[in-house]
Amino acid sequence: MITNVRTFHPRRSRPSTGAKYALEHLVHKYLMPIGDWNFDELAPDHRIVIEIGSGMGEAALAYAQANPADFLVCLEVHTPGVGSMIFKADEAGIKNIRVVVRDALEVIAESIADNSVDEFRIWFPDPWRKQKHHHRRIIHPEIVDFLLTKLKSGGKFHTITDWPDYGVQMERVLAATTQLQVTKLAQRPDWRPITKFERRAQEAGRSIHEFLCVKK
Numbered sequence: 001m002i003t004n005v006r007t008f009h010p011r012r013s014r015p016s017t018g019a020k021y022a023l024e025h026l027v028h029k030y031l032m033p034i035g036d037w038n039f040d041e042l043a044p045d046h047r048i049v050i051e052i053g054s055g056m057g058e059a060a061l062a063y064a065q066a067n068p069a070d071f072l073v074c075l076e077v078h079t080p081g082v083g084s085m086i087f088k089a090d091e092a093g094i095k096n097i098r099v100v101v102r103d104a105l106e107v108i109a110e111s112i113a114d115n116s117v118d119e120f121r122i123w124f125p126d127p128w129r130k131q132k133h134h135h136r137r138i139i140h141p142e143i144v145d146f147l148l149t150k151l152k153s154g155g156k157f158h159t160i161t162d163w164p165d166y167g168v169q170m171e172r173v174l175a176a177t178t179q180l181q182v183t184k185l186a187q188r189p190d191w192r193p194i195t196k197f198e199r200r201a202q203e204a205g206r207s208i209h210e211f212l213c214v215k216k
């Protein structure tokens with residue numbers, strides 16, 4: 001394990017009726033078992049995109065539907081969110097999406113080969129706003145270095161926050177990684193769906209700090 005630090009908050013919300021149904025009856029269609037993932041077999045001729053912390057999955061679903069040549073694996077610990085996403089994916093007939101309900105860092109360490117991922121996305125990670133919790137932020141040098149071992153050369157690393165001091169931390173951590181070419185985006189690219197947390201940030205008047213990096 002690369003770190004014993006938990007990057008997520010335990011949450012106790014209950015699944016909606018749809019999410020509950022999905023977790024009981026539809027999960028087998030979307031769940032990726034842990035193991036050595038062979039993307040050439042699982043999703044031949046697809047770009048492999050790993051999303052860490054997909055939340056309720058709104059953005060993931062919109063993205064997967066609009067990009068059928070991508071295979072999106074969503075790693076999320078919040079079971080009701082995953083249930084809701086599966087329910088909507090099934091309703092919409094979306095086939096290029098999979099989920100795992102477990103700590104993403106454990107899953108990646110156990111299941112993903114080095115240099116095999118086309119893109120990691122970590123959109124609006126938990127901000128851990130108190131100074132004493134900053135060590136739990138997922139954009140951390142050790143974690144970024146670990147994820148980069150799994151990314152192909154030319155692969156993308158895309159992260160976003162609405163908290164100014166986390167934006168500064170992201171910029172510092174990413175710029176210090178000599179393997180990345182870092183671009184700070186001035187505005188949301190047209191192809192990126194708006195996420196639930198981004199909508200909340202906009203309503204509260206917070207600006208967005210978005211980094212789209214390429215592994216050299």
Ligand SMILES: C[S@@+](CC[C@H](N)C(=O)[O-])C[C@H]1O[C@@H](n2cnc3c(N)ncnc32)[C@H](O)[C@@H]1O
Pocket residue numbers: 007008009052053054055056075076077078081102103104105122123124125126127138195196197198
């Ligand atoms: C602030 S929410 C953002 C959700 C979504 N990306 C959005 O923008 O609406 C962050 C999510 O990341 C998940 N998360 C944080 N660390 C994680 C980890 N190590 N493994 C899996 N999920 C994680 C949390 O459970 C939470 O749902």
